[in-house]
Amino acid sequence: MRTAKYLAGIIFLLLFVAADLPVRNPFPEVERYKLKNGLEVIFADYGTLPVTSFTFFVNVGKKSETPGQQGLADLAAGALAMGNEKYARMEQDQLLYRMGTGISSGSNSNYSVVSASFLNRDVEKGMDLLAAALTKPTLPQVEIDEMKGFNLAQNKPSKMDIGQLASVYGDYFTFGIEHPLGRHFYEAQYKKITAAQVKEFYSFNFTPANTKLVVLGKPDRALVKKLIEQQLGGWTAIYGEVNSAAYDVASIKEKEYAFVNKSGAEQAYLQWIKKSPTAGSKDENAFRIANSIFTERLMDDIREKRGYTYGIYSSYSEDENEGVFRVRTQVRSEVMLNTIQAFDGALADFYKNGVTDTELLKIKMKYRNEILGIETPGAFAMQMNPWVYKDYNKRKQYLQQIEALDIATINKTIQKYFSPDSYKLVIAGDEKVLNEQLAGLPNLQRLDLSVIEN
Amino acid sequence: MKKLTVLSVFLFFCFGKAVAFTYPTFDKKLANGLKVIVCEKPGNGFAQVEVWYRVGSKDESPGNRGMAHMFEHMMFRGTKNVTGPQLLHKLDSAGASWNAYTSFDRTVYHEYLPVAAVEMALMLEADRMANLVVTQEVLNTERQVVGEEYRNGISNSFRKMLLDRYENLHPQGHPYKVDVIGHLDEITAFTDEQCMSFYDKFYSPNNAFLIVCGDVNHEEIFLQAEKYFGPVTKQLPPAVAGSSPDLFSSRVTVNEFGINLPLQDYCFAFPQPATSDQDYFAFSLIMSTLFTDDNSILNERLIKKEHSAYAIVQTNDSWSLYPCRATVDVIMAPMPGNVRVKKAIREEIDKVIAAGLPQEKVDAFIANLEASQTMAAYSARAIAGDLGSAEYYFHDYRRADTLTDAYRAVTQDDIKRVAGIYLAAGQVDFINIKPTE
Numbered sequence: 001m002r003t004a005k006y007l008a009g010i011i012f013l014l015l016f017v018a019a020d021l022p023v024r025n026p027f028p029e030v031e032r033y034k035l036k037n038g039l040e041v042i043f044a045d046y047g048t049l050p051v052t053s054f055t056f057f058v059n060v061g062k063k064s065e066t067p068g069q070q071g072l073a074d075l076a077a078g079a080l081a082m083g084n085e086k087y088a089r090m091e092q093d094q095l096l097y098r099m100g101t102g103i104s105s106g107s108n109s110n111y112s113v114v115s116a117s118f119l120n121r122d123v124e125k126g127m128d129l130l131a132a133a134l135t136k137p138t139l140p141q142v143e144i145d146e147m148k149g150f151n152l153a154q155n156k157p158s159k160m161d162i163g164q165l166a167s168v169y170g171d172y173f174t175f176g177i178e179h180p181l182g183r184h185f186y187e188a189q190y191k192k193i194t195a196a197q198v199k200e201f202y203s204f205n206f207t208p209a210n211t212k213l214v215v216l217g218k219p220d221r222a223l224v225k226k227l228i229e230q231q232l233g234g235w236t237a238i239y240g241e242v243n244s245a246a247y248d249v250a251s252i253k254e255k256e257y258a259f260v261n262k263s264g265a266e267q268a269y270l271q272w273i274k275k276s277p278t279a280g281s282k283d284e285n286a287f288r289i290a291n292s293i294f295t296e297r298l299m300d301d302i303r304e305k306r307g308y309t310y311g312i313y314s315s316y317s318e319d320e321n322e323g324v325f326r327v328r329t330q331v332r333s334e335v336m337l338n339t340i341q342a343f344d345g346a347l348a349d350f351y352k353n354g355v356t357d358t359e360l361l362k363i364k365m366k367y368r369n370e371i372l373g374i375e376t377p378g379a380f381a382m383q384m385n386p387w388v389y390k391d392y393n394k395r396k397q398y399l400q401q402i403e404a405l406d407i408a409t410i411n412k413t414i415q416k417y418f419s420p421d422s423y424k425l426v427i428a429g430d431e432k433v434l435n436e437q438l439a440g441l442p443n444l445q446r447l448d449l450s451v452i453e454n
Numbered sequence: 455m456k457k458l459t460v461l462s463v464f465l466f467f468c469f470g471k472a473v474a475f476t477y478p479t480f481d482k483k484l485a486n487g488l489k490v491i492v493c494e495k496p497g498n499g500f501a502q503v504e505v506w507y508r509v510g511s512k513d514e515s516p517g518n519r520g521m522a523h524m525f526e527h528m529m530f531r532g533t534k535n536v537t538g539p540q541l542l543h544k545l546d547s548a549g550a551s552w553n554a555y556t557s558f559d560r561t562v563y564h565e566y567l568p569v570a571a572v573e574m575a576l577m578l579e580a581d582r583m584a585n586l587v588v589t590q591e592v593l594n595t596e597r598q599v600v601g602e603e604y605r606n607g608i609s610n611s612f613r614k615m616l617l618d619r620y621e622n623l624h625p626q627g628h629p630y631k632v633d634v635i636g637h638l639d640e641i642t643a644f645t646d647e648q649c650m651s652f653y654d655k656f657y658s659p660n661n662a663f664l665i666v667c668g669d670v671n672h673e674e675i676f677l678q679a680e681k682y683f684g685p686v687t688k689q690l691p692p693a694v695a696g697s698s699p700d701l702f703s704s705r706v707t708v709n710e711f712g713i714n715l716p717l718q719d720y721c722f723a724f725p726q727p728a729t730s731d732q733d734y735f736a737f738s739l740i741m742s743t744l745f746t747d748d749n750s751i752l753n754e755r756l757i758k759k760e761h762s763a764y765a766i767v768q769t770n771d772s773w774s775l776y777p778c779r780a781t782v783d784v785i786m787a788p789m790p791g792n793v794r795v796k797k798a799i800r801e802e803i804d805k806v807i808a809a810g811l812p813q814e815k816v817d818a819f820i821a822n823l824e825a826s827q828t829m830a831a832y833s834a835r836a837i838a839g840d841l842g843s844a845e846y847y848f849h850d851y852r853r854a855d856t857l858t859d860a861y862r863a864v865t866q867d868d869i870k871r872v873a874g875i876y877l878a879a880g881q882v883d884f885i886n887i888k889p890t891e
């Protein structure tokens with residue numbers, strides 16, 4: 001008993017001390033400029049080691065794909081590191097390997113990111129390799145066919161696991177087939193994609209004015225600026241700077257249910273989709289805080305108390321903002337309906353009662369430390385995506401903005417986005433096992449291949 | 455007994471001058487046997503706290519398969535002094551990023567948090583080392599949670615294949631015979647008595663060590679460690695190094711397997727020395743340079759030149775307390791003619807046995823290691839992991855600093871000899887994994 005009191009006292013004291021420490025601002029002062037071709041460059045010192053990270057944010061993603069182009073954004077980003085006019089793939093990889101690094105490239109719904117970090121001693125060669133990959137890729141047919149083969153093998157609807165099915169059909173159910181985020185690639189369409197199409201997609205979207213470069217670390221600025229000018233100053237947009245992509249926000253006004261069958265599945269995968277603030281909305285910070293608290297509530301109820309799941313997460317991030325947020329979980333089949341009911345209860349309670357002071361304080365600390373605890377320049381660069389955080393001076397005030405959020409603001413945001421009356425729920429599982437429980441869901445839509453192979 | 459060493463002499467040459475990143479690292483052994491290792495890495499005001507227990511699924515026996523991992527979950531469920539929710543609330547309120555993991559060999563609890571909260575983390579870790587409470591009621595819920603973790607794993611076709619084939623790799627009686635996740639029927643039947651018996655048998659200060667790495671002062675951490683862990687009096691008998699069945703006289707018990715994906719996977723399985731074995735570094739160098747690294751001989755040949763494989767991956771732990779079966783999976787499109795991949799692999803292995811590795815590959819490996827270590831010097835978490843692995847497997851965290859030297863000392867004769875032992879034709883088992891439809 002004495003120990004317990006002692007522990008509680010010490011912990012209280014430590015938390016008080018921790019919460020009261022002056023907070024440094026981790027967002028560095030930046031220097032920004034544009035090359036003549038429109039490429040914007042943002043420089044900042046971050047960290048103490050002689051390392052420089054280069055992160056190119058390109059304003060292209062799934063949103064940029066027109067009907068029939070499903071999968072192109074991912075293929076184009078992925079193929080950048082497969083060799084270029086200056087370096088064959090093998091030579092490029094050998095040089096990068098000796099430098100202890102590699103080129104990372106990928107895309108999401110909104111953006112593609114191409115990045116690498118180099119020791120300063122290697123920055124000249126490294127920049128040469130990275131710039132060649134970004135601006136002069138050969139996008140070879142054989143590599144693209146391999147990527148397609150591997151992606152198809154893992155993404156055939158008949159072979160997808162329940163998480164993949166819920167994701168693909170959830171996008172369709174949320175956005176519809178006419179929407180770029182609602183379409184998924186399928187075998188007949190994907191097999192037709194040629195290297196020439198990838199090249200055209202690349203040429204149209206990977207252009208200087210559609211790209212922003214964040215350079216972080218401890219660079220020799222004069223040298224790196226010179227290298228950027230040398231390597232990227234001559235980069236031109238073959239078709240001109242004509243790229244642009246925007247999409248409509250999904251409409252979710254009532255509770256709607258959809259089901260995808262996966263024979264033999266031992267679990268049911270549940271994905272709820274609800275409207276979130278749109279990109280750039282003033283609600284974003286308050287929403288993120290509320291959403292994190294909601295995840296904690298769900299974890300506490302559905303995992304810790306009921307033992308239905310290993311995890312339940314409500315996900316939302318600014319740089320992947322699609323105007324919706326998603327709650328995902330995987331539960332054993334027999335508790336599927338119980339889980340939906342528990343979710344509904346948690347959502348209704350959250351909407352009605354809002355958050356507590358204790359929850360808000362805790363999440364604020366988590367958000368603060370997530371930023372302050374970042375260790376590498378490459379990781380911090382992801383907090384600076386200039387397409388998402390257009391006003392850097394505002395972004396620099398992020399910690400103060402979080403700190404200033406009060407309970408009334410959070411609860412107001414909850415009223416706006418956490419209504420218990422509307423969501424889309426996609427369930428994937430074995431219909432033979434789940435049918436009885438599914439019968440309890442009104443107007444259930446059963447989805448099959450025909451809806452995405454369109 | 456305090457010692458000062460210098461961690462991470464990450465040497466590399468820059469403009470002809472040697473540049474070193476040195477983080478002072480200290481250790482102290484408490485009277486109860488807990489070794490405390492403190493690395494003073496300056497940086498962002500955060501620190502990584504890790505408690506490594508020398509217990510893993512290797513310590514399980516039939517009937518309690520999955521207990522080490524199950525028990526890891528229970529360590530978050532409360533003590534005599536704090537309930538499970540209180541424990542997590544305290545960590546969360548300090549803004550800690552916390553978790554734990556269990557492997558065949560070890561169970562590690564870790565927190566990354568502001569230095570002002572390190573003392574609290576030490577207090578909570580010491581408390582659960584000494585005062586854990588397991589009730590059947592809480593265990594019943596957690597058994598279901600772990601059951602779902604198991605089902606999550608097998609809902610993915612590739613992971614299901616790996617799990618299903620796993621028990622065919624090691625002979626009966628081997629400490630790694632059963633995968634860490636264990637058996638679902640046993641997990642969902644665990645009792646509080648089984649749990650507490652496991653706790654009593656394996657959780658004590660003399661079967662663990664503590665690492666703190668970050669913006670900390672070693673003297674303060676030693677004082678705090680003494681204050682919170684010092685009173686933990688529980689002692690276990692000195693650990694006796696166990697033995698494991700000879701892998702050279704056993705074979706994998708399956709040579710064909712199915713996977714519910716349109717992929718073909720050639721799995722090559724062969725003996726791997728324990729990390730403490732004299733052959734380990736030569737073996738590890740061969741694994742990276744021949745099979746798995748981005749510019750490995752087979753990666754270049756099969757993926758980049760011949761375009762006959764999608765990926766080559768090592769699917770077992772590369773560091774192990776006991777000799778075990780290494781597995782390398784070559785993932786391909788299922789098509790006639792894949793057998794040439796099998797031939798190519800044997801051909802490249804035989805070249806290494808006969809002539810060693812190309813020196814430029816070895817040099818590139820060393821260069822990659824040095825540069826990677828410099829990059830990793832950013833991260834308190836990465837450093838703590840490296841220190842922990844070295845302390846666990848070599849009983850000396852300072853070895854983290856000399857790994858590059860150990861690789862540099864490997865000669866071409868070592869490579870030929872070790873390849874001849876572990877990759878001899880008679881030792882490499884082959885499992886052909888094909889689509890089920």
